[in-house]
Amino acid sequence: MTGKLRAMTTASSLLTVDLDALAQNYTTMRSLVLPPCKVTAVVKADAYGLGIEQVAKALNAANVRTYFVATIDEAIELRKHTDRKIATLNGFFRGAEKEYLEHDIIPVLCSLDEIDRWTYSKRCFWQVDTGMNRLGLRPHEFDKAFERAHYQPAFIMSHLACADDPAHPKNDQQRKELAAIETRYPLMRYSLANSSGIYLGSEYHFDMVRPGMALYGLNPMPELENPMQNVVTLETRVLQIHESQEGETAGYGATYKFERPAKLATVSLGYADGFLRAGSNQAKLYWQGQPCPVVGRVSMDLIIVDISNLPVNIIPPYEGDFLEVIGPSQSADALAASFGTIGYEVFTSLSRRAERIYKTSSGS
Structure with missing residues (x-):
């Protein structure tokens, strides 16, 4: 057996x-900007864990021409899978000059020291801190940077701190x-907008945009309906169904006490799988669209959920079934909210224990 059939027999969790x-x-992102503005793809952290x-x-086939990753190691791994442009967001690592050149990687230079050390070609980007302090x-270093460099960068970039809050004054300040830098150096090309920044309007697009999280289905406009298609489905296996009695407790630390008898499902998922404590x-979790609350602490490999309140017309899960x-x-994003965090952390926390199934119109 292959694909999903094989996974259904061996996997503790399924990540589709x-x-x-x-x-x-990606096509949606392209539809939001006008040529000649370039639309790139951010695929750092193993493509957000996917x-x-x-x-x-998939993105090569969608005609992505430029990728962004965080580190040189990520860039080297990505180079195995594409001949397109690759840039590293986290600067130019000292001592790694050979790797940048050998693998044709574009460094995003973040300091005067990095600009001084990059002596190879103009094939680089510069990053300016417009207010994130990261x-x-x-901005006041730019004149000095141009005086010292023997080349001009392909792009000058910055990064928005509050793009997911359209009303935040920081957006317009940045x-x-x-x-203002563009006014001083009008012949250069510029980039500012991430996924959420694209939705702030065309004045934020400049010459290149850098969507990341929205490509993977996360909502770039948290206060509005998500315009992106869902990319990820995660399901986990039911290991055991059992009954609890009034007064009993669930999980480590006995943090949950049952006020009445309950029907429980223990599932094969925990913080080692990226389901945060x-x-x-x-x-x-959900069974046939119905919520099943987590009771007790999340363990390393196990979670207990209460399936007592399923409607009478829904057959409850059995051992071997998968909960959503x-x-x-x-x-x-909704799961992340229950953790008190963001969807980025949920995706990038997903462990390799989940069987990954890649679905396309031509089949998994």
Whole structure:
């Protein structure tokens, strides 16, 4: 047996990645900007935990021309799967010059020191810090950078701190900071917008946009209905069905006490799989669209869920069935909210224990 049939017999959890939806989300991003603005793809952290090989294959077919990753190691791995441009967001690592050149990687230079050390060609980007205080040249350093460099960068970039909050004044402040540099150096090309930044409007697009999270189905506009297609479905195996009695407790630390008899399902998922411990007594799994609350602490490999309140017309799960963790009933963003975090952390926390199934119109 292969594909999903094999996974159904051996896997503790199933992670299905819809590559057609991924490609469609990239197409959606392209539809929001006007040529000649370039639309790239951010695939750092193993394509947000979904698997760089298969994701790159799908995005290559969708005609992505430039990729962004975080580190040189990620870039070297990605180079195995694409001949397109690859840039590293986290600067130019000292001592790694050979790797950048050998694998044709574009460094995003973030300091005067990095600009001084990159002596090979103009094939680089510069990052300016317009207000995040994280990485990049300060705006007042730009004149000095151009005086010292023997080349001009292909792009000058910055990164928005509050793009997921359209009303935040920081967005306009950062846009104006980058626009001021553009006024001084009008022949250069510029980039500011991430996924959420694309939705702030065309004045944020400049010459290149860098969508990441939205490609994978996360909501770039948290206060509105998600415009992206769902890419990820995560299901986990039921290991045991049993009854609890009034007064008994669930899990480590006895943090949940049953006030009445309950029917429980123990499932093969825990914090070692990326289901965060913050979901203890908070998160929900779903069976046929019905919520099943987590009771007790999330263990390393196991979760207990209460299936007592399923409607009478729904047959309850049995040992070997799979409960939905992420999917039609619960988005990654909704699950993340129950953890008190964001969808990025949910995706990038997913462990390799889940059997990955890549779904396309031509079959899994």
